Amino acid sequence: MKSLNVKFIDGGECARAIVLRALSFDYEVREGDTPSVVFFSDDKLAKHKAFRDCLKIYVAIEYNYPNYGLCDYSLGFLPLSTSKNLRLPVYTWEDKGSELVKGENEWKNVIQSKDKFCAFVVSNGNKNRTWKRISFFHKLSNYKRIDSGGSFLNNVGHRVDDKLAFYKPYKFVLTFENQKNPWYTTEKLVHAMLSRCVPIYWGNSRIAEDFNPKSFINVGDFKNDEEAIQYIMKVDEDLALFEKYIKEPFFYGNKPNEFFNIERLRNFLSHAIEGPRNRREFFGYIPFKLLDIKKRIQPYYEKVLR
Template sequence: MNKRVLNMRILDWWNEDNEVNFYSNALIQLLQQKYDVAYSNTPDFILCGPFGYKHLEYDCVRIFYTGENVRPDFNLVDYAISFDYAVFEDRHLHAPLIFFNTYRSKELQNTLKSRIHLSKYKTKFCGFVASNGYMTEMRDNFFEALCAYKNVDSGGKWKNNIGTSVDDKIEWLKSYKFNICFENGSYPGYLTEKLFDAFMSGCVPIYWGDTSLRCGIDKECNETSNKDSKKDISPEVCTSNFFTRNYKYDENLDSNAMGGGGEYGIFDTRIPNIPPYLFDYKINPKAFINAHEFPTFKDLIDEIKRIDDNDKAFRDMLNEPIFLDDFDPQEFYSQRVFHFLDYIVSQGPTCAKRIGRGSYLQRKENVMKTCPYNIDSSITPKFMHYCMKHRNFIENIRKISEFPRDIIRIMRGK
């Protein structure tokens, strides 16, 4: 029996738009199990990422997929696969890229299940690997604060202090007890490979980013179950306010100081109010150090010191399972993503359309099509790296440019 042909294209993605990258894409390979997927200049369906707006040039079904900390715009796309715990008609699927597209080999899966054997390699304190320093003040400030306790080796391009950049992050980290694995931003559900690279290396992760990892975790017993999250609870019950405050730390929270800095940096200890039925998994809180459980840098570093000085506490963390209820993320999300995509394409290009139509929406699309990001998507990351490299100089120029304005304000004040 001949497979149905799907004419598709991938645009605004992490890699270049060409046939080689198209056919090696994990989402395309999933669809090829059932369909004859063809790279096409006249696609009926588009997979689009967050790196531009070229997908707006095609009047077809648009499926947004992100590995970045951005929200899908359903005014511009028909469907989305993202980090968000959100229900929006039949148009959205929560599926972190990390579980679907990265750790798929049996060897890696086995390492995630058992890490205690890696403890024999632990001869160093803490490793840190980052290549991007753009808008990462929380991560940078905590790195400096922890270095005040013990030197942290930085093997990435950013803040490198070992003389060379490491080629194999996971292998390099195997000699370290701890790993600073801060995301480049914080948001409920935003979970990337950083936490799992630390697990894979047998490190105790020092994690900051996804605030939803504390949802449904009983602080007293520090245990929960994925099964607990499957209760059929109405969304209306859980959305009266987005965040639930951790009452113990209320007096320490200051929205103006949430970014923190130095030893007295402040972490966001609020717990997102997400309906329990939206959770597919729970990560064991005993397996890692969650920065969002500590109000300040000092409190977090005190906990790191405690584990660093107590070999039993360190080994106990390595013995803990990563997921509660023996969750298999690769199997679960491979099936879920396939069924979501199959549901979309099986409707055909006409019935699968979901974007609204109207003069305002059309004007919005026209504006986005003229965005400089859409003209050359390589300009933005290059410009960002340039600004990161010379940010002190740029900041000084900005201050100098404001000097005449400040003088005028002073004179007017007098």
């Protein structure tokens, strides 16, 4: 088996576990400061620039376009029409696709375990970027208390250490992304699913391409927040309707979607490492900058339209 020296830096560490698993099929991997492959993300310190003569693979944590002036390949949210990119959403990084597959009769025990209304765990309280999430939290709280266990809007007296365990007794979990962007789905939705709660979701307008939309409540499908909240109240009060959500598989056909397939990532990385090196794009920063500008403007634009 070939040896491979790698480095995770500038936030690329977040995808370390799943990347190492994919590489382990073909390489004896060592981590250190003399890498042949660097996995990096968006940390402003940009320490990856110190590593010049190596293959660079960008890992998108936020909703960003890869800067192909700085990297050779990318792992991210966007389904780009280039062989340089592999769509690998954050929600796959914990590699728990099999745990999202529902057992035939598990719903019976799940129903019995749900004796609380709704949970919420977030740390990002940026009012400009996450105003939608904050607003909905307060609106839904007018119906019933939402137990918030994160560092932001905490009302349980402490920051929860085990998010999944915290979620277990709740019927619903508020799983809003920071912003509304197509294909951008983080771990928030999957964490609620792993605890067998009904996610109350908002964010990725194309979420139904990845998950069965009958297994969660998508606030984006309603005319406004008030209509969504009226429906949540209905599901909360109607046991048969709630059971219907609990019985629905998270995936179409109750099988993990393609993005959980480790062979897919293995083949992509093998091609990147063994194939000819891509020429870095001189103007590769332009799509990155344009998307960055859009992200900065979007919260203010959405506030005007609401």
